[in-house]
Amino acid sequence: MMEMPGRKLGVYICHCGGNISDYVNVERVADVVEGDPSVVTVKTNIFTCSDATQQDMIAEIQEKKLDGIVIASCSPKLHLNTFRAMAERAGLNPYQYTQVNIREQCSWAHTHSKDAATDKAIKLVRAGIARTGLSMPLKRLRVETTPAALVIGAGVAGLRAALALSDMGISVHMIERAGQPGGMISKWGKMFPNGKKGSEIIDSLIKKVRERENINLFTDANIIEKSGNVGKFSVKISVNSKETISLTVGGIIVATGFEPYIPKDGEFGFRLDGVITLPEYEELLAQSSGSFKYKGRDIKTVAYIYCVGSREHCKEDNPHLYCSRYCCTGAVHAAVCTGDLNPGVHQFHLFRDMRTYGKYEMLYDQALKQGSIFLRYEENEPPQVTSEDGRLKVKVKDRLTGGEEIEIKTDLVVLVTGMVPRANAPLVNVLKLPIGKDGFFNEIHPKLKPVETVIDGLFIAGAAQGPKTLSESVASSMAASAKVAALLLKGYIDLEPLVAKVDPDLCTWCGACEQTCPYGAVQRITCDGKEIAMINPVLCKGEGGCVPVCPQQAIGVEGYTNSQVEAMIDALAMEVA
């Protein structure tokens, strides 16, 4: 292992409640690494991220004049920035801090072998010490930002985001693929909780958007090109497939919504006369007043079948495994609206698990009081829908009455369909949007970074990210707007200084790095009478594409230099004595 004389490092090892210490002997890790010559203090903490522990660490950094710290805890995706900020508050350069992941990549992955997990944690912490021992203080790079945003999708999430951004003084360019703004809910009837119609909500939002001077709304519009980076993206928009508009924006919100699941022919009787999906039923309700008819026939009975296209564990062909989250509430709400319209309608709900969470429980209560009947079926014994003499018949085995087979003659069968991701390949391609396992756009973390993507400056909102109710969609669009505004209103962004750097002593200028860099970050300069490469830190993305092409080994990315990576490899390879 490389000697690092003169370094004064602090090492903090986290129990994470028991998430780490149940599977890794953290005290032993502390004992072993304490012997490292560059380490002056080692502590274990129950929750290293707690305010109290951060205060203690700050005090110790200042008191012992530490010049580097290693925190072994969770994934850096969660707390790298937390602890960088803490280091800064303590007066320590935040880039002389290393987070070692001993939770996701150690304790949680090796829950059955505490000794082996402990040995692995020791090696990982040693590698963190080795890297930190070779760390240099770095300064962030400041770039100016453009106080304008692009919002993609003019449904409820996009419209609300545009207004929120406009309120905060950010100019908004909004593009909608369809000929009209409004999205999904513009066709729907009364929405929970305030009872306003979907069309009313959307109309009032569109009116406000059109009144704003700092919002440009383009319909029939698609994004065709994106370049630049956070704070200053250059985008090209195609409008009406003929005109191309170039824009500069600081941030982008993607709010492209969902598509309703369309059942296959024959799935729960789909395509039989009177078997319709929940969105179709919503439209029917929105259009009905006074009488309640379907194709001119009075509706006296409605049977809802839940979880159509959701939680499909028995289906083999391309199943949707996830819960679509909004559909239980949507169907129960539709039932309540039906009861309000015509209290005489008999309503049967054939569900698997009822998930009217939070205050949506009030809707369920209301449906029960109105006389809705709830029958529970198992996925492997789904309800059978048939048509006899122009009337629909649903047969179901009801678990709640011990598997009794019940037959319902009904006028309508409503298939309570979930949300599926929109097919949006060109958009995904232009923006390089990350996609999660269910096919929706993927956030960095569902709780800690719920609207952020791995691409700086690119945010997601609404049901494009996963099934959501109206209020959840709007909440996420507010979150994304707040994130964009926080990013752009300061007028500048401090970029990560973890970029490539040329060692002027080793470089002999061959031009290989200049050729390989797609960002034009490499320049040829003369330094002390010698031609060498110089990397512009603002243009460099820090991915290190130039590192392997340099024949002189003269390039390293800050934080990941040759000597740091090799020291980490040596530390990981060393056996625990």
Next chain:
Amino acid sequence: MTSSDSSNGGGPKILVFSTNNISDPGIDLAGSSHMNYPTSVQVISLPCSSGINPRWLLHALEAGFDGVFVAADGTDCAYLPDCTDRTAAVMQKAQDLIKERGLDPRRVKMAGICSVCSESFVSHMEKFNKALSELKT
């Protein structure tokens, strides 16, 4: 090459190079889902697989690792559209260096691991672990 690893019943020691934005989250997800893989697998996370110095792979084998796995960005790379080709070139160079030293080029391996590819990561680790065990005998 060290063959004794007390912590893993003598299993092969595998170094993984992951990437901060793409494959490391996938490896995190394997842990969050409590999928087990050998404890002799250790990960160094880097910005992008196209920035790996081929010499690091040789260095790892010479330092005592039995195999090096590059969990590449693949087509998900946010930096470079040709990341896969670049990483493949890195692997080619690494294999040449390894062969020059008389080592078996099968000790280095690359696969694209996406940010939710936890199952694929674990399966790669199990397969590589097995392949390296067979190389040893």
